[in-house]
Amino acid sequence: MKRTEIKILLNNTPIGTELNIRGWVRNKRTSKNVAFIALNDGSTIHNAQIVVEIAIAETINFSKVTTGASITVIGTVVASQGSNQQIEVVAKSIEILGEANPDEYPLQPKKHSLEFLREIAHLRFRSNTFGAIARLRHSMIFAVHQYFTQNGFFNIHTPIITGSDAEGAGEMFQVTTLNLNQLPRNEDNSIDYSTDFFGKITNLTVSGQLEVETAMAGLSKVYTFGPTFRAENSNTSRHLAEFWMIEPEVAFNDLIDNMDLAEDFLKYLIRYALDHNMDDLLFLSDRLKEEEKSKAEELRSMELIEKLKFVLENQFARISYTEAIEILKNSNPNKKKKFQYLIEEWGADLQSEHERFLVEKHFKKPVILTDYPAHIKAFYMKQSEDGKTVRAMDVLFPQIGEIIGGSQREENYDKLKRRINELGIPEKELWWYLDTRKFGTVVHSGFGLGFERLMLFVSGMTNIRDVIPFPRTPQNADF
Ligand code: 4AD
Ligand code: MG
Numbered sequence: 001m002k003r004t005e006i007k008i009l010l011n012n013t014p015i016g017t018e019l020n021i022r023g024w025v026r027n028k029r030t031s032k033n034v035a036f037i038a039l040n041d042g043s044t045i046h047n048a049q050i051v052v053e054i055a056i057a058e059t060i061n062f063s064k065v066t067t068g069a070s071i072t073v074i075g076t077v078v079a080s081q082g083s084n085q086q087i088e089v090v091a092k093s094i095e096i097l098g099e100a101n102p103d104e105y106p107l108q109p110k111k112h113s114l115e116f117l118r119e120i121a122h123l124r125f126r127s128n129t130f131g132a133i134a135r136l137r138h139s140m141i142f143a144v145h146q147y148f149t150q151n152g153f154f155n156i157h158t159p160i161i162t163g164s165d166a167e168g169a170g171e172m173f174q175v176t177t178l179n180l181n182q183l184p185r186n187e188d189n190s191i192d193y194s195t196d197f198f199g200k201i202t203n204l205t206v207s208g209q210l211e212v213e214t215a216m217a218g219l220s221k222v223y224t225f226g227p228t229f230r231a232e233n234s235n236t237s238r239h240l241a242e243f244w245m246i247e248p249e250v251a252f253n254d255l256i257d258n259m260d261l262a263e264d265f266l267k268y269l270i271r272y273a274l275d276h277n278m279d280d281l282l283f284l285s286d287r288l289k290e291e292e293k294s295k296a297e298e299l300r301s302m303e304l305i306e307k308l309k310f311v312l313e314n315q316f317a318r319i320s321y322t323e324a325i326e327i328l329k330n331s332n333p334n335k336k337k338k339f340q341y342l343i344e345e346w347g348a349d350l351q352s353e354h355e356r357f358l359v360e361k362h363f364k365k366p367v368i369l370t371d372y373p374a375h376i377k378a379f380y381m382k383q384s385e386d387g388k389t390v391r392a393m394d395v396l397f398p399q400i401g402e403i404i405g406g407s408q409r410e411e412n413y414d415k416l417k418r419r420i421n422e423l424g425i426p427e428k429e430l431w432w433y434l435d436t437r438k439f440g441t442v443v444h445s446g447f448g449l450g451f452e453r454l455m456l457f458v459s460g461m462t463n464i465r466d467v468i469p470f471p472r473t474p475q476n477a478d479f
Pocket of ligand 2: 402404405
């Protein structure tokens with residue numbers, strides 16, 4: 001018999017239907033002459049309840065039907081007598097596909113800590129939390145592509161191995177096939193990369209922006225959505241060494257258009273989750289409430305679904321960096337020296353404590369900060385008339401801080417070249433990037449949305465290691 005997914009079973013299957021379901025046992029309760037199995041196959045957060053009468057149980061080695069074992073059941077849909085579900089399946093036959101020795105299988109039908117689950121990342125897909133996150137993650141990936149498709153964008157695959165440093169931050173993972181124990185040397189003892197795989201120094205990309213800009217200058221509306229890598233040694237709950245980034249780039253858009261796009265895009269994704277993932281969101285909401293019980297009232301976040309709706313219903317605040325510095329300088333935590341980094345003057349880089357103050361305490365909604373000092377932003381941003389700021393924008397979210405970073409780009413060949421030289425970036429490696437400004441240059445803008453930061457917000461999880469299946473962080477590349 002063909003397998004029916006549990007999601008389909010639970011979605012109005014008529015009483016009396018005979019079907020085959022398969023999955024992993026979450027829990028088994030046995031009473032005198034009947035047993036109940038909670039079965040999950042990942043198609044939904046909900047389990048199917050299987051009723052096994054003693055005569056059926058006796059046809060197999062029923063004691064081996066334990067948490068984690070995989071089974072296949074043929075049975076009939078009946079109205080449930082229990083209050084937890086509307087229907088259940090009365091087994092006619094049951095077969096064990098794969099046992100899971102209870103002395104070894106680490107997951108039990110009880111709450112496990114997120115830290116423990118991280119250590120068994122290969123099995124955590126079988127927990128409610130990670131099932132919900134995996135489904136939500138898929139839904140958000142699909143919504144990203146749907147949004148751009150509906151709006152006339154083209155998806156461009158940008159390279160993962162690159163010879164350039166897009167952000168100029170220098171926190172890259174080098175890619176090499178050279179034997180590290182026997183490096184070829186030049187006469188001056190420097191390493192001879194001519195014999196390396198690519199004949200030069202190469203790294204894993206920190207951003208697909210520079211390459212996607214070249215596609216913009218031909219296709220107008222493009223985006224890249226790929227893995228990006230940063231070797232920054234920041235062991236925080238919001239940083240990964242390997243994460244996924246969505247980077248749209250649009251010809252003829254200025255910074256205002258760019259802000260409009262970012263806000264519309266984020267709201268679309270959040271609305272998509274509310275429209276398509278309510279079962280999982282309700283579960284995640286309960287999880288968050290439970291987790292926050294131990295926190296002081298004033299430190300608790302808004303209920304998850306309420307928070308998602310709140311973002312949808314409110315226009316993001318839009319202010320300049322200069323205005324933000326004024327607000328922060330005069331803020332209570334600054335005056336009372338509560339910030340770890342006190343804001344003293346214009347030009348200071350904003351830390352996540354400042355970003356979160358603006359969003360959570362001052363504006364009480366998402367904020368788009370624009371026009372940052374040039375010296376704290378990347379070389380490619382559009383230089384303003386004032387000679388001090390660039391047309392940058394960061395979108396700041398509650399609990400997350402920066403979720404998007406972007407800008408209008410410098411489209412003037414001479415200005416861009418001057419900035420590259422000022423910063424000591426090797427100009428000859430960017431010849432192709434400069435060419436976009438030499439031939440048919442246009443005003444254009446774009447941004448990068450950190451996919452796992454989005455996932456943190458939508459799922460209400462608090463550690464970024466819990467919204468990607470196999471997190472890579474300093475000192476950790478297990479699985
Ligand atoms: O602000 P960032 O560094 O911007 C860029 O890379 C631009 N090239 C984007 C563009 O304009 N096309 O990174 C963009 C976003 C951040 O706002 C953040 O959400 C996420 O990427 N991000 C990280 N997410 C997880 N772990 C990290 N280590 C991250 N670094 C940045
Ligand atoms: Mg940034």
